[in-house]
Amino acid sequence: QVQLQQSGPGLVKPSQTLSLTCAISGDSVSSDSAAWNWIRQSPSRGLEWLGRTYYRSKFYNDYALSVQSRITIKPDTSKNQFTLQLNSVTPEDTAVYYCARADTAMDNYFDYWGQGTLLTVSS
Amino acid sequence: DIQMTQSPSTLSASVGDRVTITCRASQSFTTWLAWYQQKPGKAPKLLIYKASTLQSGVPSRFSGSGSGTEFTLTISSLQPDDFATYYCQQYNSYSATFGQGTKVEIK
Numbered sequence: 552q553v554q555l556q557q558s559g560p561g562l563v564k565p566s567q568t569l570s571l572t573c574a575i576s577g578d579s580v581s582s583d584s585a586a587w588n589w590i591r592q593s594p595s596r597g598l599e600w601l602g603r604t605y606y607r608s609k610f611y612n613d614y615a616l617s618v619q620s621r622i623t624i625k626p627d628t629s630k631n632q633f634t635l636q637l638n639s640v641t642p643e644d645t646a647v648y649y650c651a652r653a654d655t656a657m658d659n660y661f662d663y664w665g666q667g668t669l670l671t672v673s674s
Numbered sequence: 675d676i677q678m679t680q681s682p683s684t685l686s687a688s689v690g691d692r693v694t695i696t697c698r699a700s701q702s703f704t705t706w707l708a709w710y711q712q713k714p715g716k717a718p719k720l721l722i723y724k725a726s727t728l729q730s731g732v733p734s735r736f737s738g739s740g741s742g743t744e745f746t747l748t749i750s751s752l753q754p755d756d757f758a759t760y761y762c763q764q765y766n767s768y769s770a771t772f773g774q775g776t777k778v779e780i781k
Contacts, residue, residue: 588770598718598761598772613768616675649717659765660708662729664717 553577555650555665562671563644569637569672573650573665580626580633581606586653588661589624589635591670593646604633605656640672676700676764680773686781693749695776697762702742708763709738709747711756712775718761722747752778 559571571589578585586605592598602614604624614622623636637644648668651661677700687693697707707725710718720729722738725745735750749756757780762773 597774598763600770600772615769651717653765657767658706658723659767659770660706660720660723660763661710661718662720662723664719667717 553652553663555652555663557648557650557665557668559668559670561669562673563640564674565641565672566639569635569640569644569670571635571648571650571668571670572632573634574630574632575652576631578652580604580631581628583607584655586656586659587624587626587633588651588653588659590649590651590661591644591646592649592667595643596646599646600659601635601637603653603656603659607656611656642672644670645672646670675769675771676703678762678764678771678773680760680762680776682776683774684777684779686779687752688781689752689754691752691781693752693756693778695747695760695762695778697740697745697747697773699743699745699764703764703766704741706765707738707740707745708765709736710761710763711758712761713758721760749778 554576556574586603588603589601621638626633650665652663653659679698709722712718726738737748759775759777
């Protein structure tokens with residue numbers, strides 16, 4: 552059974568960098584079939600896919616156009632986890648952030664989710 | 675990006691009712707559509723993928739259909755556990771976009 556456990560701060564100041572971690576059990580960040588995603592949810596923006604990392608002989612990333620200039624998703628093979636970094640945050644980035652697995656990179660639907668982290672951007 | 679529009683936004687129904695939720699896409703695509711159920715304070719739960727394939731463990735009263743730009747989620751006989759918000763999601767090999775959600779309320 553795949554489990555995703557999220558960790559990270561719940562409060563970030565404007566202009567700072569958001570950093571969240573998703574620890575994987577029951578699968579591997581180096582899986583040659585799965586993809587590892589970050590998604591957020593807010594009342595104003597609804598559910599919004601942010602990006603993903605996946606391994607196919609090497610690691611690749613795909614990012615949503617809306618955050619492409621500010622986002623980095625990094626795998627950590629030593630700890631079997633992946634991290635989200637979002638730079639230059641504003642109050643618009645306040646949301647519940649989820650990590651999620653896609654069973655395959657070709658079919659980007661999400662069968663396992665983390666528990667969610669409420670991230671507030673405020674001074 | 676393909677935009678997804680769900681209707682209705684809110685639906686009032688009773689236990690035992692047949693419920694249908696529609697999801698329309700801003701442009702045509704293949705059957706790369708998923709449906710999720712979300713309850714307050716919880717992550718979304720995958721119900722259906724590839725427009726009509728039931729995820730393992732999901733009750734058979736849930737079904738999905740459609741292609742092109744119009745897709746539907748049907749609950750054949752609404753159960754007390756089904757009162758929740760439902761989202762559609764289109765996906766391809768490099769991105770994903772969600773509908774705005776349909777809240778199914780007790781009538």
